[in-house]
Amino acid sequence: MLKVDDVSIYFAGRDGRAIHALDRVSLEIPERGFVVALGTSGCGKSSLLNAIAGFLPVSSGAITLNGSPVAGPGADRGVVFQKDTLLPWRTVLDNVALGLKFAGVKRAERRARAEELLGLVGLADFERAYPYELSGGMRQRAGIARALATDPEILLMDEPFGALDSLTRETMQELLVRIWRETGKRIFFITHSIDEALLLGTEVVVMSPRPGRIVARFPTSFVERFARDGEPHAVKAEKEFMALGEEIRAIIHRSEARSLAA
Numbered sequence: 001m002l003k004v005d006d007v008s009i010y011f012a013g014r015d016g017r018a019i020h021a022l023d024r025v026s027l028e029i030p031e032r033g034f035v036v037a038l039g040t041s042g043c044g045k046s047s048l049l050n051a052i053a054g055f056l057p058v059s060s061g062a063i064t065l066n067g068s069p070v071a072g073p074g075a076d077r078g079v080v081f082q083k084d085t086l087l088p089w090r091t092v093l094d095n096v097a098l099g100l101k102f103a104g105v106k107r108a109e110r111r112a113r114a115e116e117l118l119g120l121v122g123l124a125d126f127e128r129a130y131p132y133e134l135s136g137g138m139r140q141r142a143g144i145a146r147a148l149a150t151d152p153e154i155l156l157m158d159e160p161f162g163a164l165d166s167l168t169r170e171t172m173q174e175l176l177v178r179i180w181r182e183t184g185k186r187i188f189f190i191t192h193s194i195d196e197a198l199l200l201g202t203e204v205v206v207m208s209p210r211p212g213r214i215v216a217r218f219p220t221s222f223v224e225r226f227a228r229d230g231e232p233h234a235v236k237a238e239k240e241f242m243a244l245g246e247e248i249r250a251i252i253h254r255s256e257a258r259s260l261a262a
Contacts, residue, residue: 083163
């Protein structure tokens with residue numbers, strides 16, 4: 001279980017004043033859970049993800065993974081950002097194997113693991129390519145493979161498909177759901193897209209404008225139908241999907257209006 005328990009985060013802004021990013025957020029991501037955080041820009045979604053990753057300290061509360069406190073970055077948490085962070089001077093295979101190299105894994109073993117993961121994400125023919133030779137979607141595939149290389153307990157994804165065109169985004173969504181089903185990894189995923197949140201998540205959490213609070217939670221099952229049928233457009237056309245999307249949209253608008261009026 002990944003558990004976020006009553007976490008608040010303050011940090012200093014450029015003018016020296018304290019910024020209240022998160023306010024008493026509690027969240028649980030169980031085994032095989034796929035939790036999606038949704039909200040307007042600046043609502044603290046990325047701050048929450050960075051705290052789970054160990055990049056950002058919490059001001060109060062606690063984050064634990066399988067009962068152990070999160071006190072810094074670790075191989076038990078794999079991170080994928082919106083912009084890929086592949087090293088341009090390394091091949092795709094060497095990028096994927098990088099974390100294993102730092103962990104002291106022998107060359108032959110880390111190569112075999114990287115090749116396995118490149119096959120999983122559909123890049124088996126590009127192991128000797130360099131990042132500049134890949135499309136944006138292919139670079140994100142390589143980034144996902146690298147995040148999975150150390151066999152983390154949870155995959156943390158900060159708007160990983162936000163910069164992709166709509167067709168590539170759909171392909172990446174299908175790939176991610178297949179990876180989730182095949183590996184059984186927990187996933188914490190951030191997006192601005194209501195449709196993407198509903199299509200992918202086993203639970204969607206809606207966050208308020210800063211300071212970020214969780215204002216609504218929606219357990220969902222659309223991802224199971226998406227995984228089974230591979231037809232995102234059919235899922236999005238369901239009355240239940242559209243109705244829940246409108247309910248979430250209304251919650252976000254009301255929360256934003258209250259923030260502006262405060």
